[in-house]
Amino acid sequence: MALGKNYDGQDCSLARTLELVGERWTMLVIRDALYGVRRYGDFLAHLDIPRAVLSQRLATLVEAGVLERRRYQDNPPRDEYVPTAMGRELWLPVLALGQWGERHLSRRGTRRVFSHVECGGRIDATASCAACGAAHLPPEQVEVRPGPGLEDDRSDPVSVALREPHRLLDPLP
Amino acid sequence: MALGKNYDGQDCSLARTLELVGERWTMLVIRDALYGVRRYGDFLAHLDIPRAVLSQRLATLVEAGVLERRRYQDNPPRDEYVPTAMGRELWLPVLALGQWGERHLSRRGTRRVFSHVECGGRIDATASCAACGAAHLPPEQVEVRPGPGLEDDRSDPVSVALREPHRLLDPLP
């Protein structure tokens, strides 16, 4: 979203949520973080987002407790951004929005397939496994792989890595 | 969201979805439509949204097939905006986002309680009934009522009407 991020007078959890994650690019940053993207440069390469906007979004999400900024090496000092428990719970709305788009906005086939790591069953828009019936699966138990409708010719390393099947939240190689 | 609505190069259903429903105000318009708001003036009164933005959002949503514009009286000619099947399926992501906000951004208690009309059980973020176990309930089977955390002192007729328990999609009185 953007431009005046406050929906004053809306005593509604949805409005509060959108003030935080409804700005332009924010939800895509969160999706990438759930996919295992952690470094500034990787978000940048994969999203084609203006650097200034990325910096601002990451700072906002860290301050809100959705992402944690964590030092992963000292020489030179480098930080990575990792979803907190609060951030991991955004998995459900992110999935629901994406699945809605798959159903209604995709003329080609499925772009990404989500499956339950334990049984291999497909996962639906409520994060439940069609095969074993497990409901509301957390991202740690979900694997993504490209579907037949994915038409992704991007050659940056992040896009290439995301074309390999991998478990959600697992950091990119 | 807003400002340059296209996330070019993102071959992702989430990005496609956000191009449509991720602009600023759009998701709140959809929420209101699911709550039973149908008329231009009612959206306007309840959301405090600039008229020009509301007009543009309604037009976009109608063109995309999320809302249907429907004549409800001829003298004078008046139209209303009603969610299509496609729009009703946005219930799940809208609920998931709202419930995330209830859990993580609400210091007071629950603002709105969703329950299963058939059994009265509470509904969770995946639209499943905690009491009878029915999963992925459609909005027609869900009732909203104010929760203890709702601190809504708005006095416009729409806010007043929405403070009464009512079934989703049922038009306001």
Next chain:
DNA sequence: TACCACGGTTCAGTGAATGAACTAAGGTGA
């Protein structure tokens, strides 16, 4: 005839997004 309700459109001003250029800290190779 005057006025009102509803559903918009128009427009000047504001402020966020964009994208290119620049900065800074630190490592690497010759």
Next chain:
DNA sequence: TCACCTTAGTTCATTCACTGAACCGTGGTA
């Protein structure tokens, strides 16, 4: 030692969407 590279930003002029107030048009109503 010097030049150069990588990563992670910041700065800044430009563009463009949002804002809010004013205006418009249609069709009742008093």
